[in-house]
Amino acid sequence: MTKSERKKRNNKSKDEQRFTADTAKLRKFKEPSKSSTFLDKMKARLSGGHFRMINEKLYTCTGKEALNYFQEEPSLFDLYHAGYKMQMSNWPQQPVNVIIDWLKKKSPSLVVADFGCGDALIAKSVKNKVYSLDLVSNDPNIIACDMSNTPLDDSSIDVAVFCLSLMGTNYQSYIKEANRVLKPGGWLLIAEVKSRFDPNTGGANPEKFTNAISELGFKSVKKDFSNKMFILFYFTKKDKQNFKRKEIEWPLLKPCLYKRR
């Protein structure tokens, strides 16, 4: 065998070796990737189950209990929000975007309080001063509190927003808190899941809900039923509050539970 033939054979064998090694690597790579898909599916299933569990918890306890729940295990908050975003990605329109568009048409000098802000998208999208409130703060701009008891001053807010956040069984105390912090004439905007207001499926009567809020001291300006997934209620705070009002009959708001997909 000549020197050049030997070199050729050696080269070939190196190529073969490389080929064999690469094929083996590829095989090895394919194997775990198959199982990691399986693992991903398992993780997704687990986190989906976790999301539904946390979601149900939030709809069936008071705000104070929810605050304790997340204080004990803050990672559950991230899990909840990851699942919530997944659910929302199926909605044709996000209520928070409708509210952002509404705000953009108003004066940027209006001071906003976003009750149950989640990712604080409102604060990130408008020029207004926005107080973003939620049970957990992953961002220095979010105030961690139970929204029935916020650190906001009396009559300091022009627009109070509840976007899918009337979750606690004591939801009326959140609206009372909004009433406390709102200036007379200030706006109260509530976006809620439509099924919670469908009396045919155990939901509240939207009229009873509006009446209760009106009794508290608000004027109902508009109800927007045009969206498939949510209702938007617009109120303004009356200039004069009726302190001698009778006991308000708050309708029960049924939990919004998500099905396993």
Ligand SMILES: C[S@@+](CC[C@H](N)C(=O)[O-])C[C@H]1O[C@@H](n2cnc3c(N)ncnc32)[C@H](O)[C@@H]1O
């Ligand atoms: C369904 S998410 C909606 C988030 C955001 N408003 C949006 O539209 O994307 C409801 C949020 O309300 C918050 N929340 C529920 N009860 C609360 C309470 N008592 N005090 C403060 N935040 C609360 C939850 O932690 C959650 O982030």
